[in-house]
Amino acid sequence: MLDYIRKLIHGPFIKVRSFRNSGEVYVCYLREARCTCPDWKKRRSAYSKTDPQRLCKHLASEYDRLENPPNGHNPEQEKQIALCRKYRVGYPLGWMYLETQDGLMDIRQSPSDPAWFNVYHDGDQYGFNHEECRWSYGNQPPSAKEIVQVLLGLPPTLAEDAVTTVSRKRLDKWKRDVVGECEGVTFSARVNGKAKWQRGVYDQAGFALHLGTGEFEIQPRLLHMEEALASWLRAEYQQIRDEAAAEKR
Numbered sequence: 488m489l490d491y492i493r494k495l496i497h498g499p500f501i502k503v504r505s506f507r508n509s510g511e512v513y514v515c516y517l518r519e520a521r522c523t524c525p526d527w528k529k530r531r532s533a534y535s536k537t538d539p540q541r542l543c544k545h546l547a548s549e550y551d552r553l554e555n556p557p558n559g560h561n562p563e564q565e566k567q568i569a570l571c572r573k574y575r576v577g578y579p580l581g582w583m584y585l586e587t588q589d590g591l592m593d594i595r596q597s598p599s600d601p602a603w604f605n606v607y608h609d610g611d612q613y614g615f616n617h618e619e620c621r622w623s624y625g626n627q628p629p630s631a632k633e634i635v636q637v638l639l640g641l642p643p644t645l646a647e648d649a650v651t652t653v654s655r656k657r658l659d660k661w662k663r664d665v666v667g668e669c670e671g672v673t674f675s676a677r678v679n680g681k682a683k684w685q686r687g688v689y690d691q692a693g694f695a696l697h698l699g700t701g702e703f704e705i706q707p708r709l710l711h712m713e714e715a716l717a718s719w720l721r722a723e724y725q726q727i728r729d730e731a732a733a734e735k736r
């Protein structure tokens with residue numbers, strides 16, 4: 488009876504036994520590409536019906552019977568679906584190829600810890616933690632910044648002159664409070680014409696640039712603004728020094 492009602496509401500479905508634990512039974516709904524297993528509910532339900540990442544190992548193994556299967560959009564994905572069926576595994580999550588100026592990057596989210604992405608390039612493997620925004624052992628692949636921008640979903644790098652100064656307030660001969668605007672976002676910084684470290688604030692979070700070493704302390708979501716902010720802070724610093732020199736004369 489319950490099966491009859493299910494069929495009425497969701498269309499045809501099949502019951503599959505858990506591949507690991509023979510006691511569990513899951514239900515695959517063939518019309519919606521939906522499964523009742525924990526993997527599907529927790530990690531796959533948010534993907535659209537056309538996305539192969541929606542396929543848990545049960546849906547992948549019943550791929551032929553799905554009414555609207557998430558089609559492979561390219562030969563690589565089709566190959567991947569065939570492998571999933573053969574080995575009874577779910578479609579790899581967070582998997583992509585990224586074309587960079589240093590060549591093709593093969594990026595996969597770690598199945599055991601979704602915070603980590605494995606990046607494969609030229610026979611080398613790198614690990615990136617997108618929650619902590621750091622590379623495993625500090626070991627970065629070529630085009631690291633581009634990869635991070637993609638993994639964090641950031642817009643493209645802004646031009647160096649993207650920050651425009653909207654106001655300056657002189658505190659003393661060597662210090663200014665300056666406010667910069669960048670694509671509708673306002674930053675503020677206290678620029679010190681004598682110190683090497685320059686610090687600013689964006690949305691209550693800080694960033695800092697060392698003018699000597701070029702070292703930047705910046706929160707991940709501002710990474711695409713790094714060049715613009717660095718150039719802006721350098722220009723403000725130089726202006727203070729020029730003004731101080733002019734006063735001397």
Ligand SMILES: [Zn+2]
Pocket residue numbers: 513522523524526527543544545546
């Ligand atoms: Zn499943």
